[in-house]
Amino acid sequence: MTVQLFNNMMLLSSILKISTKIDSVLPKPSIYTMPLYSNNFILKHHHYNTEFIKNIEYHNLKCWKSNCIFQYYLDDDYVNTVFKVDFSINREDKNNTFIKIDYLYINNDFYDKLYKLNTGLVLKDEETLLLKHSIFKFIENWATRRNIDKIVIDIHTNLLRYNSELKDLGFVVTDTPSILNVNWIEAVKILNYNT
Numbered sequence: 033m034t035v036q037l038f039n040n041m042m043l044l045s046s047i048l049k050i051s052t053k054i055d056s057v058l059p060k061p062s063i064y065t066m067p068l069y070s071n072n073f074i075l076k077h078h079h080y081n082t083e084f085i086k087n088i089e090y091h092n093l094k095c096w097k098s099n100c101i102f103q104y105y106l107d108d109d110y111v112n113t114v115f116k117v118d119f120s121i122n123r124e125d126k127n128n129t130f131i132k133i134d135y136l137y138i139n140n141d142f143y144d145k146l147y148k149l150n151t152g153l154v155l156k157d158e159e160t161l162l163l164k165h166s167i168f169k170f171i172e173n174w175a176t177r178r179n180i181d182k183i184v185i186d187i188h189t190n191l192l193r194y195n196s197e198l199k200d201l202g203f204v205v206t207d208t209p210s211i212l213n214v215n216w217i218e219a220v221k222i223l224n225y226n227t
Contacts, residue, residue, distance in 0.1 A: 033076065033077070033078045034053075034054055034076070034077045034078075035074065035075070035076045035077075035105075036054045036074075036075045037072040037073070037074055037075075037100060037103055037105070038072060038073040038075060039070065039072055039073075040073075041073065041159055041162065041163070042162075044073050044075060044095065044166075045162050045163060045165075045166040046166075047075075048075075048163075048166035048167060048169065048170040049165075049166050049169040049170070049173075050173075051173065052170065052173045052174050052177055054075055054077050067102075068101065068102065069099070069100070069101055070099075070100045071097065071098070071099055071100070072097070072098060072100050072105070073095055073096070073097055073114060074095065074096055074097070074098050074100075074105045074109070075093070075094075075095045076092075076093070076094050076095070076109070077091070077092070077093050078091070078092045078093075079091040079092070087122070087123045087124040088120050088121065088122050088123070088124065089120065089121040089123075090118070090119075090120050091117075091118065091119050091120070091121070091174070092116075092117075092118050093115075093116070093117045093118075093119075093167070093170070094109050094113070094115070094116045094117075095109075095113075095114040095115050095116075096108075096109040096110075096111065096112050096113050096114055097112040097114060097153055098111070098112065111152065112152050112153035113137070113139060113152070113153070114138075114139050114153070114155065114163065115137060115138045115139060115163055115167060116135065116136075116137045117133065117135065117136050117137070117167055117171075118133075118134040118135040118136075119131055119132060119133045119134060119171055119174075120132050120134060121174065121178055121180065123178070123180075128182075129178070129179075129180045129181075129182070130180060130182040130183065130184050131171060131174060131175050131178075131180055131182070131183045131184070132183075132184045132185070133171065133183065133184070133185040133186075136167075136185065138155075138160055138163055138164055138167070139153060139154065139155045139160060139163075140154050140155040140156070140157065140159075140160045141160055141164070141197065142192070142193045142196045142197050143193065146192070164197065164201075165201075168183075168201055171183060172223060175223055176223070180223075181222060181223045181224070182220055182221070182222055182223070183203075183220070183221045183223065184218050184219070184220050185198065185203065185218070185219050186210040186212065186213070186216045186217070186218055186219075187205070187216060187217060187218075187219045188215060188216055189215055189216065189217055191205065194219055198219055201221065202221045203219040203220065203221045204219060204220055204221070204222075205217065205219050206218045206219065206220055
């Protein structure tokens with residue numbers, strides 16, 4: 033598990049876009065250079081393999097805004113959530129490896145606006161868009177690192193979120209039904225490394 037603090041969204045977004053290791057890009061903060069009290073974005077990345085399925089690697093990435101004393105955060109991730117994403121790298125079938133986005137929530141995204149879910153921190157539309165692109169670039173970086181050329185996400189058959197958020201990212205709707213819900217289908221993005 034890796035936890036990193038960021039004092040602004042641009043730095044957070046930039047780190048997500050350039051690396052899969054969120055703690056290796058920035059210098060380690062010193063207690064002498066950090067402010068005693070601050071309000072930071074906390075980014076936590078946790079990844080693990082299961083004992084039963086050795087060819088699937090699970091990742092959980094969450095970000096929230098928290099009050100901090102030195103580098104210790106005081107608020108939990110459910111207070112001021114910025115985003116949460118769960119994805120798995122599936123290499124069970126060597127001829128069909130893919131990354132599956134199991135859960136995706138971005139503050140002030142399509143579902144937040146549609147169902148008015150957000151009651152705390154609300155990001156600006158530009159910040160939400162910036163984070164969306166950064167999160168998908170982070171997942172694409174994992175695909176590149178593992179030599180995987182396909183990213184899969186489940187979408188509702190009404191295609192509202194797809195048309196609003198995923199179509200412009202290069203995802204294509206398929207006829208493959210979701211395993212978890214009959215009202216959902218898969219959308220796929222094929223990564224082309226030759227261009």
